[in-house]
Every structure is written in structure tokens, then in C-alpha cells.
Amino acid sequence: MPSSARSCRASWPWRRPSARRSEERVVPPDPGARPPPIVGTVVLAGVGLIGGSIGLGLQGRFLARRVIGLDADAAALDAALGMGVIDEARLEAGPWLAEADVVVLATPVRSLERLAEEIAPHLRSDAIVTDVGSVKAPLVTALSHLRYVGGHPMAGSERGGVLHADAALLENAVWVLTPTLATDAEALRVVSGLVEALGARPIQVDPTLHDRLVATVSHLPYLAALALTRAVGLDDERDLLALLAAGGFRDLTRVASGSPRMSRDMVVANREAVRAALEVFVAQLHDVAALLDDPEALLDVAEGSKRQRDALPIVRRSLLPARHEVVIAVPDRPGELMRITRALGEADVNIKDIEVLAIREAGGAVRLAFAEHPDLVRGIAALRAAGYEARGRTPNGAGDTSAEPPAAGDPRSARGSGGGGDTHRSALFDLAVERAATYVDRARVPDAHDRGALHRALEVWYLKTRFAPRVPLDGVAEALMTRPADDSASWRWHGGPDGRWTKRHVRRT
Incomplete structure (x- = not known):
């Protein structure tokens, strides 16, 4: 253990420890907050x-x-x-x-x-x-x-x-x-x-109907995956077959990677319905095999199967609704977030999401998201009127230039930070590498310089972060592979996907 x-x-039972309350905190939480x-x-x-x-x-x-x-x-x-x-x-x-x-x-x-x-x-x-x-x-x-x-x-x-x-x-x-x-x-x-x-x-x-249906769409695919992977494993050229296995094979056999014991219990508990489903499946395989000598008939079956497969409902899990985004170049000085939100509030624009992308010595970037395109247009106009360099982006990736940029030389614009798509992606990649490095250090990942081990260790962390849709995990892992081993905490990644590790500047007092 x-x-x-x-x-x-x-000390049983276990209980999650409650956070210690500061003596200075005298305002009770609002019951309506939850x-x-x-x-x-x-x-x-x-x-x-x-x-x-x-x-x-x-x-x-x-x-x-x-x-x-x-x-x-x-x-x-x-x-x-x-x-x-x-x-x-x-x-x-x-x-x-x-x-x-x-x-x-x-x-x-x-x-x-x-x-x-x-x-x-x-x-x-x-x-x-x-x-x-x-x-x-x-x-x-x-x-x-x-x-x-x-x-x-x-x-x-x-x-x-x-x-x-x-x-x-x-x-x-x-x-x-x-x-x-x-x-x-x-x-x-x-x-x-x-x-x-x-x-x-x-x-x-109905319970009995449920068991018959899942035997076909859930339990049968597992047995099919077992049979297919077993056929490969028993072949004399199994090593070469494994090397040639591409997306189709991997998609068909994915469920074979689940818990063998749990999957066995699942199909055994429903064995009568599974046997019936297997009989239908085997009969279909024989029918399809017979059509190998009749290309036109096989094509008819293939087209019908394609229509059936394409008609399956798509289950989209945990997808954030489409957002209209703006990236703002922000000078590094106190009160900037307050000024940004005030400018948007006065323009009656509601912010749905906010993210600080990067902070550099000369400034940084902030990403804001709005629900509707009119909010994006009004938000860009309000931000530019307040002197910020703001670049909009619609959900389909198109840039939005519906509002005029601030005048060149405006003292309130952030110097040295483009705020455009490249700057955004570069800053986001840098942040992803920094967070991944922190995770690796805290989790004490063994073999952190082994590409396969590092990739596996990062997968769960990566999928639960906001980087997953926007920063490639392979790129992050590749960057971590090159991190200097000596005093790793004193190094930081800078420059996006094509960047490098640089020494952190420590201010001495």
C-alpha cells in the first residue's frame, strides 16, 4: 500500500481537510453563492x-x-x-x-x-x-x-x-x-x-431489451476486438503486422485495452444475449466474404453501411460553446485588468472568459472571450478607444478588424507586444511548457528524459488543462526533453514552438 x-x-473515517480560515477573514460566505x-x-x-x-x-x-x-x-x-x-x-x-x-x-x-x-x-x-x-x-x-x-x-x-x-x-x-x-x-x-x-x-x-441491445453495440465489439488482436498476435509475422497497424486497426481494437477482468465479467454476465449477437455477426461476416467475388454487390453493402455509420449521432462531450475572442496587448503596470474590465463594462459588453496569457518585463497579453459577435465588435471598439491594441477572432478563426486600431504612438498602448495570433500562440505555448515543467517536478515523474515515459505522464494532466485544444502535447514534451538538468527550476522556456530554454533573471535586493 x-x-x-x-x-x-x-484515523478513520478519512475526511478531506477543511481549509483554515484566516483570523482576518470576518465576512461570512454568501449562502447564495452556491x-x-x-x-x-x-x-x-x-x-x-x-x-x-x-x-x-x-x-x-x-x-x-x-x-x-x-x-x-x-x-x-x-x-x-x-x-x-x-x-x-x-x-x-x-x-x-x-x-x-x-x-x-x-x-x-x-x-x-x-x-x-x-x-x-x-x-x-x-x-x-x-x-x-x-x-x-x-x-x-x-x-x-x-x-x-x-x-x-x-x-x-x-x-x-x-x-x-x-x-x-x-x-x-x-x-x-x-x-x-x-x-x-x-x-x-x-x-x-x-x-x-x-x-x-x-x-x-426495459431491462431485458437493454441487455439485448448492449450485447450488440457494446459487448460484441469487445469480443471482436479480442479476436482481431488475437489473430495478429498468433500470426508468424506479428511484429511486422504490429508495425503496419494504422488508424483503422487501432480504432477497431481500442476497447481491448480496457480492464481484462472487468470486460470479461461484463460479457459473461450477459452471455446469452452476447451469443445471440455473435451468431448474427458471424452470419454477416460470411455474407460479406461471399461478396468478394461480386464487387458491385459488395459496393452496395459498403454504401449502405457507410450511410448507417454516418447516421450515428455524434456525442460531443464537454465542449465549450463557441466564443468570440480578443487578444489584448497589455503594459506591465498596476491596474490594467481593472481598466480593461471597466472599459468593457461601460460599453455594456459581458465577458464570458478571461485568461492572462503571458507577462513579460515590457508587458504581456490577455485573452477575453464573448458569447456573441456584436459583443466582440463593441468590445474591440471600447478597448481601442481606451488605447489598447486589440485583435479579434471569431469561432471559425477569422480575424475581426471591424474597429479601428489605436493611433500609432498612443501612450496607453502596450509597447513591444504585437497581440496578434502569432504572439498569442507563442505565449500560450510558453505557458504550457512552464506549467508542464512544474507538473513534472511536483509529480516526480521518473524517466522525465525518456520521450515515451514523459508523454504518458503528461497525458492526463494535458487533457484536463485549457491547453489541450490549442497546444500540441508532442511539442510540449519535446521542449521538456531539452530542459537543462542542472538546477532546472532556474530555467524558463521562451519563444513558442521554436523557442529555447533561457536562464531566469533573479533580482537581487
Whole structure:
């Protein structure tokens, strides 16, 4: 067990430490600053990828008054506490479960029924139980004595564990609920509302029908991926085949990289429906093989399959709405942000996002985002009237020059900072490298000068930052590979993708 887990285990239950209040802070927080929770105490029975993602969603959207994690893995609980997934951690079921208003069973499908039976004696009669398992009919029958609503979010990743949890995983995802005539109507309403509040789309499907459908669209693809990767692995030219494997092969076999044990339990628990789906699939393979001697018929099948594939709905998760942006060159002096926001406020322009891109000795750049194009036009005009050099950009990447730039030599314009697209991208890249270097140092990443190890270590950090859509991870990793080993904290990256490491200037007093 990691030392961090051992150190926390001495005093149970674990609770996330509350921040110390400064003696000078006398103004109480505004109760209206946080929306009221829609549920009281939520217990996540299983703190892995899906349970952790639900916890992050509950915390980030203020949906629960308290979130408790129940898991036999102390290290997972320790990580969940550190990530803010849960407020309190428990290793075992017990009388404390009487505090639960909603329990989410989020362990592998094979253990769900056993877990439910362990916690059931400690629950209040009005406690609601739901789950995230991918096989529903047997569980719905087994848990009919509880106030239970079957659930299955159609979301996941080949990467498991709470360290890969992300609230965005559930956003816009279809979340199947499987009520029966015996399901408590109020429990169904609460679970459905909670799913919707997490950003997912709840739909109701009969449990048996659910199992038949997911056998085709979820469980069968996993077995197909196993078969295809196994065929490659058993071939005498497997090394050459692996070298030639491109995007198509990798896309088809991606799910084979998931947890073998969890995936095995999933398909075995639904084996009758999976066998039926396999029979249909094998028959289709035979039919397609027979068409190899009939190119026109094969083309007809291919075109029909293309139409079917292209008609699949696109699930866009955690995409920020399109923004109209402006980058402003800002002199390095006190009060500039106040002047910028005041100028926009007086022009009745609402700022949706703000980011300080870089600060140099002569000045820096600030990025602002607006919801609508008219706001961008008015904002640029107001900023330029206030003497700032401002360059606009619409969501499609086009520049906006609808307002006149400030006069040359205006004393209020920032000197030495272009504020244009190149400056913006260069400053953003520099900032990404600096943040990545800090992450690597704090995480004590081993083999930080090994390209593969460094890339893998940075992936989770990168995907949770604002750099992911705009700065290439390969470029950041390449820059870190060249960081001088001696006294690394005294070096900084400057110059964008084509930049270099330079010594920091330390002011002596």
C-alpha cells in the first residue's frame, strides 16, 4: 500500500481537510453563492473511473451536500480525496450508511449484487439505490426488495481507475434507466433528475431489451476486438503486422485495452444475449466474404453501411460553446485588468472568459472571450478607444478588424507586444511548457528524459488543462526533453514552438 494510504489509515473515517480560515477573514460566505444541492448525502460504492467521474460531476455542479466514497482499495480512496471526488472515505459498509440518501453502485458488474446485499442492512428504508452496471435484467430482479433504479451510463474509457475520472465523460452521454412496473416513481424521478443534472441524457428502456441491445453495440465489439488482436498476435509475422497497424486497426481494437477482468465479467454476465449477437455477426461476416467475388454487390453493402455509420449521432462531450475572442496587448503596470474590465463594462459588453496569457518585463497579453459577435465588435471598439491594441477572432478563426486600431504612438498602448495570433500562440505555448515543467517536478515523474515515459505522464494532466485544444502535447514534451538538468527550476522556456530554454533573471535586493 502506498505510504500516503498508510498515513491516512490511522484515523478513520478519512475526511478531506477543511481549509483554515484566516483570523482576518470576518465576512461570512454568501449562502447564495452556491446553488442549493438537489440531494443530501450520496455514497459512491466503488471509486473508479465511472464512480470517480460521477463524484467530480456532483462536486463541480454542487449537486450533493456531501459525497462519501466506499471502496476496499485504500489507495483509490486516498486518490479520490486528493482529487476532490469525495468528501469522506470508508473502507467497509456499516451503520454510517444510514446517512445515505442516494447510493450509487459503481463496481464491476460481477460484484454489484453482492455489494448491494452488504450495504442493504444499514440503509434507511427511504434510501435510493442505483448502479452503473452494463447488464441490467438479473440485477433488477435481485434488488427488487430495495428502492432501486437500474442505470447504465453509455460512457467509458479504455483507461480505468479514479486517476482517469473526468466529469466530462458523462456530459451529453446517454444514460439508460431500466425501471419496471414495481419501481418507486419518486426514486425514478430523483435518479433521472440527478442524471440530467450531471449533464447526461436519461432514457428509459426495459431491462431485458437493454441487455439485448448492449450485447450488440457494446459487448460484441469487445469480443471482436479480442479476436482481431488475437489473430495478429498468433500470426508468424506479428511484429511486422504490429508495425503496419494504422488508424483503422487501432480504432477497431481500442476497447481491448480496457480492464481484462472487468470486460470479461461484463460479457459473461450477459452471455446469452452476447451469443445471440455473435451468431448474427458471424452470419454477416460470411455474407460479406461471399461478396468478394461480386464487387458491385459488395459496393452496395459498403454504401449502405457507410450511410448507417454516418447516421450515428455524434456525442460531443464537454465542449465549450463557441466564443468570440480578443487578444489584448497589455503594459506591465498596476491596474490594467481593472481598466480593461471597466472599459468593457461601460460599453455594456459581458465577458464570458478571461485568461492572462503571458507577462513579460515590457508587458504581456490577455485573452477575453464573448458569447456573441456584436459583443466582440463593441468590445474591440471600447478597448481601442481606451488605447489598447486589440485583435479579434471569431469561432471559425477569422480575424475581426471591424474597429479601428489605436493611433500609432498612443501612450496607453502596450509597447513591444504585437497581440496578434502569432504572439498569442507563442505565449500560450510558453505557458504550457512552464506549467508542464512544474507538473513534472511536483509529480516526480521518473524517466522525465525518456520521450515515451514523459508523454504518458503528461497525458492526463494535458487533457484536463485549457491547453489541450490549442497546444500540441508532442511539442510540449519535446521542449521538456531539452530542459537543462542542472538546477532546472532556474530555467524558463521562451519563444513558442521554436523557442529555447533561457536562464531566469533573479533580482537581487
